[in-house]
Amino acid sequence: MGDSLSKAGQFDLAAVYYEKALFDQSRRLDSMNADIYRLSANDLLFKKIQCQKYLKRFEEAWLTAQRIDLNEPNDTLQFRLRYELALCGYLSRHYGEAHGQILQTRFYVRDSTLFSALDVLEILTLNELDRWPESKEIFKRYVVRNQLSINADELYDFLRKKPKSPEKAQLLSFVMPGVGQMYAGFPMQGLVSVGLQTLALGFGVYHVWHRYYLIGFFTGAGMFQAFYFGGARRAELMAEETNRKRKAKNNQKIRAVLIEGENKKGK
Missing domain, CATH: 1.25.40.10 (Tetratricopeptide repeat domain)
Known part of the structure; x- marks a missing residue:
């Protein structure tokens, strides 16, 4: 049945x-x-x-x-x-x-x-x-066994590019706002982060200068703190996202080559 x-x-x-x-x-x-x-x-x-x-x-x-x-x-x-x-x-x-x-x-x-x-x-x-290095060694063996005209070193050339460090991205954002996002591969996001923090800081300084101390300290400083720590956390997530995208792209490239190789074997 x-x-x-x-x-x-x-x-x-x-x-x-x-x-x-x-x-x-x-x-x-x-x-x-x-x-x-x-x-x-x-x-x-x-x-x-x-x-x-x-x-x-x-x-x-x-x-x-x-x-x-x-x-x-x-x-x-x-x-x-x-x-x-x-x-x-x-x-x-x-x-x-x-x-x-x-x-x-x-x-x-x-x-x-x-x-x-x-x-x-x-x-x-x-x-x-x-x-990836272990994968590359097995891929080389696969190429030789199936007599495929594929250069494994070229296919795995991306190994020369180190993955982004989320911890480094976060640290850079703490040292210099926006730099962490730029390091993670999102330059526009980095500029936006710098702009928001500058505006928040300027808002606070402006109101303190005009003796609106409560607004200056609590609103301005509060917004700056939110953008500052939020920007650092976002830089960390952006680095992880960049690594995920790179991994998916590399995986897709190798998967396509393997599919082509398997199709050739079947003919």
Whole structure:
């Protein structure tokens, strides 16, 4: 029933039926051979995961994948199951766990000829973990193995540019208002910050000069303090945002090259 629903594109219902089949099978555990039970349960879980991935319910797929019994003596089947677990970890953004599963796959699977299929997933996972040098080494291996005319050093050229330091951006803003935002890559925002703080300070000085001390001290100083500390905090967030954008851009560039490489392999 689950298979026919899946073929019909009714993945929600198919996942329910696969889970029901798992429950029904668990009730017959005592009367089933252990190996047959493991193989059947893993197959049902695998099919349920595919349904959840089609529905883009990656967190659910990750939780389902963790129910897989990995005590599988057949290397090819064990690799398939471990790869699926690592893939679900990547798709659900559990990057650390995904990479851990990749390392375990290399350790537990005896047939090393299967490992080449891990390269793309490991590169993408390491990128998400900001472990770019390790990603670059595996990418080089991937290029050589697949005889691709890609220069890894050029692709990873962005490694020469250090990420922005949020702490440095904040400190610069405390030392000189606006400089932190400029360092973070937002020069206009830095100028606006300088302008606002100058206006607030000028407002306070003007009213104190004309002996409106309460307005000068409380309103002017209050606005200046808000802009001053708010600007420093914003500089920190801007540095983080710049790093996120750079990471996404670099990830996208490498992902595009990997997709092209995989397409060439398929021809």
